[in-house]
Amino acid sequence: MQINKVFIKSCDAPSGILSSRFITKNGRKITLILSDSKLYRISDKGLKVTSLNSHLRFQIKPNKLQNYLILETDFLPKPIEYQFMDQPGMWEIMLKQKLPLMDYQKYYEIEKLIGSGSFASVYIGNSKADGTKVAIKAFLKKMLMLSDPIQWRQQIDNEVKVMKYMNHQNILKLYDVFENKAQIYLITQLCRGGNLEQAIKKLDEPLPFLTVKVIFRQIVEGIKYMHDIGLMHRDIKPGNILFRKPVSLKQFGLTVQDGPLISDFGVSSIIQKQLNVYQFCGSYGYMAPEIFACEDDKSKSYTEKCDVFSLGCLLYELTTTKPLFQGNNIKLLNKECNINMNKLLVDCFGNKQLINLLMKMLNPNPEQRIACSEVLNHPVMQVEYDEQGCPLFKDYKKPVTLSIQKPRQQMKSKSNAILPYTSRRNETQSFKRLSQVLPPIKRLSTEMHNG
Known part of the structure; x- marks a missing residue:
C-alpha cells in the first residue's frame, strides 16, 4: 500500500x-x-x-x-x-541515530571513483569536518528495486542496523547513512588494500602458515564478537574480508594493525529461532549444510554455527590457496558436504593439528561443530607477538622456512604446528613471490542473495 x-x-x-x-x-x-x-x-x-x-x-x-x-x-x-x-x-x-540524512555533500566531498558494479559504486571521500578519508558506497535504488522489488529495502535496512550496532577493531565501521530520491549512501571506514579473494588469486604458492594464523585469528575474533552480541554474519567468504591498506604478505610482514576487516552485512541476522532476513542465503562454496535445508522447507532454521562452517572453508582456502569445494556444480558439492580425509591430509601438507581443527569446524552436524572460542583456543591457532604487534615463532626472531609446502624436516612453533624446512636455494625466489602487495579494488561486485 x-x-x-x-x-x-x-x-x-x-x-x-x-x-x-x-x-x-x-x-x-x-x-x-x-x-x-x-x-x-x-x-x-x-x-x-x-x-x-x-x-x-x-x-x-x-x-x-x-x-x-x-x-x-x-x-x-x-x-x-x-x-x-x-x-x-x-x-x-x-x-x-534513527534516520538517514538527505544531503551527504554537506558533510563529505567525493575525491574519486574506485569501484563500480550493477547495484553500487564506491568512492574515496573526505570528511569536511576533519579531512578524514572515507569510503562512500552509493547504491542505485532503481537497480535494487528491479533486482528484488519486495525485499531490497529490508536488506539495506538490515545492513545499516547491524553495522550501527557493532564496534570492533576487525569489523568495518559505518560512520553515516544518507539517502535521496535516487541513491542510498553508506559512509564507511576506507580500505585500500583490496580483499582477501584478490590476495589469494595473486599467490602462486600457499602462504606461510604463521601468516595464515595471523589473518585467520583476527577474522575469527570479529565473528566471535558478533556471536557474543547475538548476531551471525551468514556470508563469510574471501571477497567479504577487506584489508585497511596495501600490505606485504611475506613472512612476518603482516602485523595486527594491518589486519583484515569483515564487511558486507546485508544478510546478517539476530540469532533466533525464526530468522528475519533471508533464511536461505550465503555464497555457494561457503554455506553450512543446515542452510541448504531451508531452501525447500521454510520451517527449518539454524544458529551462529553456520558461520563456523564458513570459517572452516575460509581457513582451508587460506592454507591451500584453493576452494574447499571445486567442480562443475559447486552448489551440489557444498550441499552434500562430502569431505575426504585423505584429500585433507595431502592438501594441508600432513599437518594433523590443522586437519583436526578443520574437521571440527566442518562437521556437518552443527550441534557437534565447535564454537569460535574453541577455534581461537585450539593449539594450532596460537600466535605470539612482539611489542610492535609482529608475530613471532617461539625462541626465534626469524623463521628458517618461508612456506609450508612439501614438508621434509619438522620444526615446532609455540602452537606445535608443523612448519617444514625449505632449501636456501629456493628462499630468495619464495621471498619475491610472497612479497606482493595486495591490489587496489578495481571493480565492486555486489551479490544479491537468494530470498
Whole structure:
C-alpha cells in the first residue's frame, strides 16, 4: 500500500526524549516530540504520529537567520518543511541515530571513483569536518528495486542496523547513512588494500602458515564478537574480508594493525529461532549444510554455527590457496558436504593439528561443530607477538622456512604446528613471490542473495 502522508492520526499519549516548537509553511504553530521509535506532531487539529523508519529521511537546513527541519519520503512529491522557533539543539544528533540524512555533500566531498558494479559504486571521500578519508558506497535504488522489488529495502535496512550496532577493531565501521530520491549512501571506514579473494588469486604458492594464523585469528575474533552480541554474519567468504591498506604478505610482514576487516552485512541476522532476513542465503562454496535445508522447507532454521562452517572453508582456502569445494556444480558439492580425509591430509601438507581443527569446524552436524572460542583456543591457532604487534615463532626472531609446502624436516612453533624446512636455494625466489602487495579494488561486485 502506497503511503501518501507522513503523519497519521494517533490516540497515543505522546512522550519522548526531545520536544520543540515549530512553524509550518502555512504559519501554524506545532510541537514535535521525538521518542525512540516515533515522531509525534501536536497541532490545533490534534495529535498525529509517524514511525522512524528508513522510508523517512531528514535534513536540518539553515536559511538566513532561520533553521528548518526538512522531512522527505519517496512517496511524497515534495519534502515537508518546519521552521524551528528555537535553536535546533540536539535534533540533528538524535535524529541521525534513527534516520538517514538527505544531503551527504554537506558533510563529505567525493575525491574519486574506485569501484563500480550493477547495484553500487564506491568512492574515496573526505570528511569536511576533519579531512578524514572515507569510503562512500552509493547504491542505485532503481537497480535494487528491479533486482528484488519486495525485499531490497529490508536488506539495506538490515545492513545499516547491524553495522550501527557493532564496534570492533576487525569489523568495518559505518560512520553515516544518507539517502535521496535516487541513491542510498553508506559512509564507511576506507580500505585500500583490496580483499582477501584478490590476495589469494595473486599467490602462486600457499602462504606461510604463521601468516595464515595471523589473518585467520583476527577474522575469527570479529565473528566471535558478533556471536557474543547475538548476531551471525551468514556470508563469510574471501571477497567479504577487506584489508585497511596495501600490505606485504611475506613472512612476518603482516602485523595486527594491518589486519583484515569483515564487511558486507546485508544478510546478517539476530540469532533466533525464526530468522528475519533471508533464511536461505550465503555464497555457494561457503554455506553450512543446515542452510541448504531451508531452501525447500521454510520451517527449518539454524544458529551462529553456520558461520563456523564458513570459517572452516575460509581457513582451508587460506592454507591451500584453493576452494574447499571445486567442480562443475559447486552448489551440489557444498550441499552434500562430502569431505575426504585423505584429500585433507595431502592438501594441508600432513599437518594433523590443522586437519583436526578443520574437521571440527566442518562437521556437518552443527550441534557437534565447535564454537569460535574453541577455534581461537585450539593449539594450532596460537600466535605470539612482539611489542610492535609482529608475530613471532617461539625462541626465534626469524623463521628458517618461508612456506609450508612439501614438508621434509619438522620444526615446532609455540602452537606445535608443523612448519617444514625449505632449501636456501629456493628462499630468495619464495621471498619475491610472497612479497606482493595486495591490489587496489578495481571493480565492486555486489551479490544479491537468494530470498
